[in-house]
Amino acid sequence: MDFSDLNDSLGQFESALSGEKVTLESPAPKTILLALDGSNQDATALALAGELARRFKARVVVTRGCEGEAPEAVREQVEAAKGELAAQPYGVDSAVIFKSAPLPAQQILAAQQKLGADLVVIPAPYLRDVGLLGDESLSSPIDMLLAECTAPLLLVRHPLDAPKAALRRMLIPMTVNVPALGAAAGWAFKMVDPDGKVELYAVADEAAVEDARKLMGVDEELTADALLRAESKLAGGMTSAVQQKGTETGVTVVVDVAVGKALKLTLGRIHEAPCIVCTGTPLDRTTRAFNRVQNVTLGSKYPVLVVRR
Secondary structure (H helix, E strand, C coil), X not given: CCHHHHHHHHHHHHHHHHCCCCCCCCCCCCXXXXXXXXXXXXXXXXXXXXXXXXXXXXXXXXEECCCCCCCHHHHHHHHHHHHHHHCXXXXXXXXXXXXXXXXXXXXXXXXXXXXXXXXXXXXXXXXXXXXXXXXXCCCHHHXXXXXXXXXXXXXXXXXXXXXXXXXXXXXXXXXXXXXXXXXXHHHHHHHCCXXXXXXXXXXXXXXXXXXXXXXXXXXXXXXXXXXXXXXXXXXXHHHHHHHHHHHHHCCEEEEEEEEECHHHHHHHHHCXXXXXXXXXXXXXXXXXXXXXXXXXXXXXXXCEEEEEC
């Protein structure tokens, strides 16, 4: 079989599933909800929320989810975080909120909805030091928020000695194109340092391609070169969108395409240097795309932005 024909068929097949048109949204965040938890990720979460608030000229509202009502000691810690934000040289506009609900995630979700918060910055796992769960679980509060919170979540994984350094590099991993990916890319350009860079890293996932090949009734194996050409075609809309945005903003854009085991390659790319990983997932948590985002987050030592559409 002619591989060029197969590439065309594969591109058409995947495009029919995921859509080729990409629209980069430009968010205008006004309120950031910072959900602390007393874990060793708190300092990184606070530093990122404060820096993003400065750049966005946004307000930070601090909360903490608890099992039941928040005790006085927790309320004092949250007030202290608010004071730390206000005392920074750029003086972040900050406040405190607590909502009543049985579970920590329900309290955070209620606070986000009450405020209409545009972004939630939160340690993941929640209420546990990351070393206790590692790459095994994001914790039940994070699982619930990923399933129910429609605002973007900036999930803080491992503590970082220099949190702001992560804002110099935004990495957008792409295996298939989902509508939320354009929104995630818009956030990437909003958060990145003016002299930083946005990277689009598209991977032709061997497993996904094999599924497509079987559904298409194709017997021939695809070579690596053929897969790269097919993935480049699939990523074309996203590539054009980020390159155009880079031209408009002056931000450096890097686009790379690879083929292989998507999760392994993506995690390797993430850990080349500090970054924010900007991901998009459908609202439906039963989809493969949703599961991919969970796996990337579990494997990442750097913060992961999850945008749902």
